[in-house]
Amino acid sequence: MFEILEKRSLNPTVTLMRINAPKVARKAEPGQFIILRTDADGERIPLTIADFDREKGSVTIIFQIVGATTEKLNHLNEGDCLQDFVGPLGRATETEGLKKVAVVGGGVGCAIAYPVAKKLHELGVEVHSIVGFRNKDLVILEDEFRASSSKFVLMSDDGTAGEKGLVTDALKKLIESGEKYDRVITIGPLIMMKFVCRLTKEYEIPTVASMNPIMIDGTGMCGGCRLTVGGQTKFACVDGPEFDGHLIDFDEAMARGAMYKPFERHAYEEACNLFKEVK
Amino acid sequence: MPNMSPTRNEMPVQAPDVRNKNFSEVALGYTEEQAIDEAKRCLGCKNKPCSTGCPVQIDIPAFIAQVAEGNFAEAYKIITKSSSLPAVCGRVCPQETQCESKCVRGKKGEPVAIGRLERFVADWHNAQPEAPVEKPAPNGHKAAVIGSGPSGLACAGDLAKKGYDVTIFEALHVAGGVLSYGIPEFRLPKSIVQKEIGGLKALGVKVETNTVVGKTISVDELMKEEGFESIFIGSGAGLPRFMNIKGENLNGVYSANEFLTRINLMKAYKEGSATPIKAGTKAVIVGGGNVAMDAARCAKRLGAEVYIVYRRTEAELPARAEEVEHAKEEGIIFKFLTNPVEIEATEDGWVKSVHCQQMELSEPDASGRAKPVPIEGAFIDIEADCVIMSIGTSPNPLIKSTTEGLDTQKWGGIIADEDGLTSKEGVYAGGDAVTGAATVILAMGAGKKAAAAMDKYMQSK
Numbered sequence: 001m002f003e004i005l006e007k008r009s010l011n012p013t014v015t016l017m018r019i020n021a022p023k024v025a026r027k028a029e030p031g032q033f034i035i036l037r038t039d040a041d042g043e044r045i046p047l048t049i050a051d052f053d054r055e056k057g058s059v060t061i062i063f064q065i066v067g068a069t070t071e072k073l074n075h076l077n078e079g080d081c082l083q084d085f086v087g088p089l090g091r092a093t094e095t096e097g098l099k100k101v102a103v104v105g106g107g108v109g110c111a112i113a114y115p116v117a118k119k120l121h122e123l124g125v126e127v128h129s130i131v132g133f134r135n136k137d138l139v140i141l142e143d144e145f146r147a148s149s150s151k152f153v154l155m156s157d158d159g160t161a162g163e164k165g166l167v168t169d170a171l172k173k174l175i176e177s178g179e180k181y182d183r184v185i186t187i188g189p190l191i192m193m194k195f196v197c198r199l200t201k202e203y204e205i206p207t208v209a210s211m212n213p214i215m216i217d218g219t220g221m222c223g224g225c226r227l228t229v230g231g232q233t234k235f236a237c238v239d240g241p242e243f244d245g246h247l248i249d250f251d252e253a254m255a256r257g258a259m260y261k262p263f264e265r266h267a268y269e270e271a272c273n274l275f276k277e278v279k
Numbered sequence: 280m281p282n283m284s285p286t287r288n289e290m291p292v293q294a295p296d297v298r299n300k301n302f303s304e305v306a307l308g309y310t311e312e313q314a315i316d317e318a319k320r321c322l323g324c325k326n327k328p329c330s331t332g333c334p335v336q337i338d339i340p341a342f343i344a345q346v347a348e349g350n351f352a353e354a355y356k357i358i359t360k361s362s363s364l365p366a367v368c369g370r371v372c373p374q375e376t377q378c379e380s381k382c383v384r385g386k387k388g389e390p391v392a393i394g395r396l397e398r399f400v401a402d403w404h405n406a407q408p409e410a411p412v413e414k415p416a417p418n419g420h421k422a423a424v425i426g427s428g429p430s431g432l433a434c435a436g437d438l439a440k441k442g443y444d445v446t447i448f449e450a451l452h453v454a455g456g457v458l459s460y461g462i463p464e465f466r467l468p469k470s471i472v473q474k475e476i477g478g479l480k481a482l483g484v485k486v487e488t489n490t491v492v493g494k495t496i497s498v499d500e501l502m503k504e505e506g507f508e509s510i511f512i513g514s515g516a517g518l519p520r521f522m523n524i525k526g527e528n529l530n531g532v533y534s535a536n537e538f539l540t541r542i543n544l545m546k547a548y549k550e551g552s553a554t555p556i557k558a559g560t561k562a563v564i565v566g567g568g569n570v571a572m573d574a575a576r577c578a579k580r581l582g583a584e585v586y587i588v589y590r591r592t593e594a595e596l597p598a599r600a601e602e603v604e605h606a607k608e609e610g611i612i613f614k615f616l617t618n619p620v621e622i623e624a625t626e627d628g629w630v631k632s633v634h635c636q637q638m639e640l641s642e643p644d645a646s647g648r649a650k651p652v653p654i655e656g657a658f659i660d661i662e663a664d665c666v667i668m669s670i671g672t673s674p675n676p677l678i679k680s681t682t683e684g685l686d687t688q689k690w691g692g693i694i695a696d697e698d699g700l701t702s703k704e705g706v707y708a709g710g711d712a713v714t715g716a717a718t719v720i721l722a723m724g725a726g727k728k729a730a731a732a733m734d735k736y737m738q739s740k
Contacts, residue, residue, distance in 0.1 A: 086452070223537055
């Protein structure tokens with residue numbers, strides 16, 4: 001069974017869990033994801049792998065509590081078991097030949113950006129990390145990013161942490177100051193990635209965006225996760241989750257991401273009410 | 280004295296306007312009396328033409344003779360000598376083009392209802408108290424099966440009966456493959472699928488769900504590190520095709536695989552399910568196969584007005600006649616000679632309508648079916664808030680791309696010989712992964728053939 005070995009709250013809405021999953025840990029690479037179910041009636045949700053320990057056989061996930069399933073997941077504790085945990089799925093981040101990379105993360109997306117930054121750093125790549133959050137209470141993994149980056153820029157919407165402004169402002173400043181990146185890797189909200197890609201296109205810097213669409217099986221079977229990249233339909237689960245950011249149709253991805261919003265909101269409220277009653 | 284009635288015993292079914300609102304099984308099965316009466320219609324032909332029409336050569340006259348005598352247990356034994364999944368095949372086999380098409384009684388009247396009798400015998404058996412299963416003596420060899428669909432289950436069952444230590448690896452969280460995620464409850468109750476898998480487990484077969492071969496572990500690792508001497512790949516044809524027309528990625532457009540997986544595997548049709556589904560108020564299903572019928576009938580049950588759009592005519596529909604009949608009875612509307620060219624959107628990115636080209640038939644094409652050609656300038660729009668693309672599937676490339684030395688066809692099918700042997704020593708394959716999308720029984724037959732060849736291979740090592 002997939003036991004929760006460790007549970008830590010990173011901020012009021014973001015939780016880290018280390019799961020016992022030796023088979024997944026053995027093969028996991030940064031950029032890949034897993035699919036889990038909390039219980040026998042649960043839905044399948046994809047979460048990107050935040051870290052892994054091959055020796056201990058554990059895989060770390062970091063999730064934001066946004067819906068019924070993540071709410072249920074957050075109510076599980078160390079020692080509890082997940083119903084299902086399958087992976088690693090998708091393709092790993094390509095790191096070959098890179099010398100200097102800007103990693104741009106936003107919100108809970110930083111949980112996925114961090115292992116990428118870490119791996120690049122370990123490979124000897126010069127890493128500049130630019131991370132953004134709404135405010136200081138939501139900042140996660142600051143120390144970890146600092147340890148893996150030769151340059152670290154923290155941004156917040158309200159200026160309560162780091163500089164006030166958007167990650168695109170910081171990235172633009174760095175590029176303008178003469179920093180030459182052979183790649184930008186961006187992971188975060190779709191709207192943020194869209195604007196990061198728009199910016200890097202102006203400077204013609206190859207950019208990779210990590211997509212996290214609605215998914216069921218994660219093996220190429222349903223096509224629910226499809227998106228348009230360079231005019232062609234791709235499946236995020238097997239062709240991605242990382243794609244050439246300059247070719248992604250972000251507007252379509254945003255519309256598809258909202259497909260079940262009313263259902264999700266209702267399910268989330270029901271789950272919250274259920275847990276309130278239990279208390 | 281045989282029963283010389285030219286017509287077969289009717290299968291009791293749920294009334295159309297009742298069943299199109301629930302997911303319970305449509306066909307209810309013969310009673311013992313009906314089964315015996317139907318069995319008596321069999322003439323017991325010595326040359327068994329029916330058996331030659333069966334992909335796994337069940338001794339059909341022999342099992343039917345036992346049913347006629349009321350010896351249902353004996354009948355079950357005869358069927359299971361050749362078939363691993365009788366309760367499944369009795370329901371989903373296209374008998375009308377196989378065994379029943381060869382039945383002598385079909386020349387002047389209706390053929391013996393062989394499929395219904397097979398189903399009756401299997402259901403009768405499953406209703407009996409479970410007899411303890413004798414586990415075959417282990418022969419000390421280890422074999423792996425990738426995929427728990429019909430071919431994998433058949434292969435695993437045959438190997439286990441010979442004493443092999445068999446492990447099935449399944450990517451999803453439930454075993455059964457297309458029997459679990461694809462075919463709906465009202466045509467194949469999931470309890471029956473789980474019962475068949477339970478039978479395999481009782482024989483000692485291990486089932487490891489949540490294991491994506493090619494990702495979690497590779498074929499080479501299974502052989503070199505986990506000690507499996509031979510491997511059967513039955514990974515099916517699960518990759519959905521799309522038409523590549525404008526608007527196909529709009530909200531409300533599903534592949535049939537996604538639509539059916541949400542319903543069958545994730546139980547989205549049940550009140551309070553954690554997995555959402557949107558069949559909308561007006562659903563258009565594109566395609567004319569069995570999967571299209573399944574998707575249409577599911578959408579109907581979820582409350583939509585349902586259209587099936589097919590570019591040829593009724594005569595060319597690839598779906599079983601029985602499925603088409605059931606769909607019609609349930610109120611599905613067919614639009615023949617109609618081919619979608621664009622899906623139009625509402626302002627907020629949802630499906631609004633399907634813009635279709637009207638077609639006419641011309642000369643037969645390579646497949647032997649009349650080729651549909653566009654009628655210039657003739658278009659219709661069908662309003663819809665849900666569109667389900669059901670135009671076929673291809674084999675999943677995951678195993679191919681991670682297994683060195685495994686040769687595949689250009690279109691993705693694994694290359695295998697008559698016995699299922701691939702280009703890689705000890706590695707066999709069968710079912711849709713080799714042939715492209717076909718039937719449950721053909722996949723099962725391929726699994727059994729491969730099991731026999733794997734047995735020979737491992738014994739000669």
